[in-house]
Amino acid sequence: MKKNKLLTIMLIILVTITLIGVVLFVVLTQLNKQTAASEEPSIDEILEASVDVPELTTNLADNSVVRLSLKIQTDSKEAAEELTKRDFQTKNLVIEQLSEMKKDDLNGKQGKATFESTIKTQINELMQDGEVQQVYITSYIIQ
Template identity: 30%
Template structure:
């Protein structure tokens, strides 16, 4: 009888451990990939307006705000603006735009940029900064065309 009780307890412990491992390691990764897919679909659904234009900016190369200062970020991006006037204003204020973005990017750490959610948040922050520089809601979307963190 004692043998059956020990076997049942061992079976329950192994089953509980298997369930814990599944929920902690396997099911958690599926949730993260589902969130990334939802974020990608939300970006695709944001349809550009008819007058929008895309402006390419020169690459940004900044040191990240890590304690040892050994990491850097190279970022190339395209900016979608809502009118031709906004395009002209963006090119005319390019030094202000570059300064605002360099200050934003150099304040980030490697951990701030490592996840997909943080990259989407960075896009939103860049749009906000550009709209502040341009003086109104003229920037609709920012597209990363190259992003290297080393």
């Protein structure tokens, strides 16, 4: 009889500890999700950390002409200030990259994504404070 009582008490304690553990896990998981969601920058913060590259017109490798504008998003306001100072280097990288490409290289979503990724990588190699998070093509005409 005493063994049954002891076994029952042990099972109750074990189930209670397990339930407390599950509740703590769920609560901590939800808190982490809320913290991660609150760390996303607002659109105002994104704009503050972004730099516009004015419209550039240049020839492509196949003698086509492209005219485009870019917006470059950095990870901080300080990085955006540095990128603004490096405006001439940014324009040079864009022109160099475009001069190696053909009209077909820029066609479609994948072509533009590849171009944006390449520019992002090249600019990040120049940056000393912060880094580029995203490059956006804001206008684009090719002839």
